[in-house]
Amino acid sequence: MTIWGASYKAGTDDLRCSVAFEIIKSLARQKVIIQLFDPAAMVHLEKMKLPRPINLLKNQSDSLTGSELLVILNEWPQFSDMPLSQIKKRLKKPNIFDSKNLFNPTEMTKMGFNYFCLGHP
Template sequence: DFEKLMRHFDNDITGKTFAVWGLSFKPNTDDLREAPARVLIEHIIEAGGKVKAYDPVAMQEMRHFYPNEKNLQLIGTAQDCCDGADALLINTEWREFRSPNWEVLKEGLLRPLIIDGRNLYDPEQVRSMGLQYDCIGRPLSDRRGQDIKAA
């Protein structure tokens, strides 16, 4: 969520770019009406950040909601979405997000940080790949790789 994101960046995301995986409110639909990703993206842009987003189905629908938003880029693949991003934010539990190429993902991100709003991954597996992983209701790793309790 946005508050977690801001904490990771000391409450200043000006000029930062964030990869967002999942735009629809649930998998297997392009419905964006109640999608948390829309709120998150709007907050990021209002705070001075930029978004690179990917969704397997809802890209065209997203273009209808934000036809002229210069700080939102819709990207053709999940992996490409992460290239040059300061962190990856996961909002929808699409099946294709469940098995990413961790090495490619880590190489693409400027900072090896994943904020997972869907608990898609095993925290130990993600950490073992050298990524910082913040998810819902589980311990998260701080910048030194130690476990701290989620607030």
């Protein structure tokens, strides 16, 4: 699984009170293998003693390689700026859970993604 976003919101490296980071730690405790990318928080994450199944990746595109699911936990602009064709090409399976509704669900379905987002059927 790839997770984009660990900080409590886009535009910061702060992990304090981050719901995203709590979700990541919970998944790691369940032994889910996580490829994690955050544009700003990587410096702090590298200093932490993270559970073994969390792999930190410094490149957004590389974080997708081989993953069966992309989970988007905050709204960094570069997440929605990445071409959808590149996302689909890198993922092992085109599954996305988007907690920030960055993409149009109809467009995602037309492109062949299994797209799940909050507030949409």
